[in-house]
Amino acid sequence: MNPQFLERWSPRSFTSEEIPEDTLMSLIEAARWAPSGSNNQPWRFIIARTPEQRAAFHSFIAPANVAWCEKAPVLLLLISNTITPRGTLNPSHAFDAGTAWGYLALEANNQGLVTHAMGGFDPDKAREVLQIPADYALHAVIAIGHQGPKVALSEQLQEREVPSGRRPVSELIMQGKFE
Template identity: 60%
Template sequence: MMNITDIRKPSFEVSPQFIDRWSPRSFLEKEVPDEVLYSVFEASRWAPSASNLQPWRFIIARTEEDREAFYSFIVPGNLVWCKSAPVLAVVLSQTTTERGPNAWHAFDAGTAWGYLALEANRKGLITHAMGGFDKEKARDVLHLPDEYEAHAVIAIGYQGEPEALPENLREREQPSNRRLLKESLFEGVFGKNTLDDH
């Protein structure tokens, strides 16, 4: 088994949960118990939210029939590996409020997904969010109201072996690294950096 810290080295001290979480593609065909699955979504419930509107929603597919419906809008390149995942979820958010458009809906939904991903990792699960899906077909299949926007399909389950993947995906089955902090963190104005080589 790979040692994630050989690949990912933080520049400043952070909780291991941030380094350990990554997005594998190899899933075991093993059911996730209700209490484990629901605890993952419970974590997303507590994400910060602008004006406490909590615009995010999740639609999950666990039965063969529901997963087949989800397969109809997932692109073939993702279907190759995500069909092994016991749970699929679509994360969506409400784009409007009683007062008009909610400019923060996608930001908040992304935060809820982040909370979900970290709790899933803590529970021994893996998650992989996919942007490769047909949003309009998903809207039709899932009967989404007009004021909701789908953002991603998330595969949730237990990690399998890389050898279970098609050959072209096996070499990618490892955590990715991240750019240096100084490339993302500026001070005062865009592009002004006060960090060294972190």
């Protein structure tokens, strides 16, 4: 197995070092190539890079998450269009957006960056603040940047600043039917 799958994790400590535009776009380019149902590519990214844009994001991110993500130089909201180009409901929009997030996260790791996706945000407030139309689903806010030192976090967060374990494969698969 390629080591990129084992090396990628979601730290909470970030430095405020800016991410060059071409590097950030390489992450988006990787996500662009993710597969999607009927090649609809329903995912979109709303990016916050300036202090003002990040402050707008902080207004809808849970305070416990702002405490650690406020140093990240890039915040990104992953959304997906729930309607296909033909005007019908897209049953795979969330699945497709998740695949794009995975590609983005792996490319960030390849570029020496770290990412941390968070579900702790107020989607209604985000929709209002960022003027997102009703036919888009909001999935996650993603912090992107260079990994910071563990000691920059609160004691409580320092305890959690380690890669998470994984379930054994035997717990993930079932043979022929649900067991």
